[in-house]
Amino acid sequence: MNIEQHLSRRERQIMDILHARKSATVAEIRAALPDPPGYSAARALLRILEEKGHVKHREDGARYIYLPCASQKAAGRSALKRILSTFFAGSIDHAVAALLDASDKKLSEAELRKLQQIIKRAEGKDGEK
Numbered sequence: 001m002n003i004e005q006h007l008s009r010r011e012r013q014i015m016d017i018l019h020a021r022k023s024a025t026v027a028e029i030r031a032a033l034p035d036p037p038g039y040s041a042a043r044a045l046l047r048i049l050e051e052k053g054h055v056k057h058r059e060d061g062a063r064y065i066y067l068p069c070a071s072q073k074a075a076g077r078s079a080l081k082r083i084l085s086t087f088f089a090g091s092i093d094h095a096v097a098a099l100l101d102a103s104d105k106k107l108s109e110a111e112l113r114k115l116q117q118i119i120k121r122a123e124g125k126d127g128e129k
Contacts, residue, residue: 010037011049018055019072023065 007015010033017032018024026043030036037045046066049055057064068075088095100107107115 006052007054010045011054014042014045014049015054015068015075018066018068019075023067025063025065029066 013033014029017029021028021032024032026039026046029046030039030042033042036042046055046057046064050057054069055066056069057066059065070078084090084092084095088098
C-alpha cells in the first residue's frame, strides 16, 4: 500500500501529528492543527483516514485514541518516493544534489563517511538482483 496516496493536505497534517505523538485524541489533534476544523469535522477526517487504512483507534472510556497504522519509517519512505517522483522525475542523484545544495552547513567527516557507507550498500544491492 502506498501510505501517502490520496491524502488531502489536512489528512497529511493529521498523520504528521499522529506519527510525532504515536497516538492522540481528537482534542489533542485539533489543538496541534493550524486553523483547526470543528470537532465533528476532525472526527470525520479521522473516520476517512480509518476507512483508507491509515489510522486505527482504541477506546479509552468514552474517548477514542487514534494511532497510525504504518510506522513513521514506512510513511517517510512512501512520502519520499512521492517527492522523488513528483519533483525529481525519479532521479535519486538529482534529489541528493538538491538536498546538499539546500543545506546551510558543510557536511562533517562523520556525515561524509556515513553517506559513503550508504552508497556502498546501494552498490551491493545491484549484485543481489
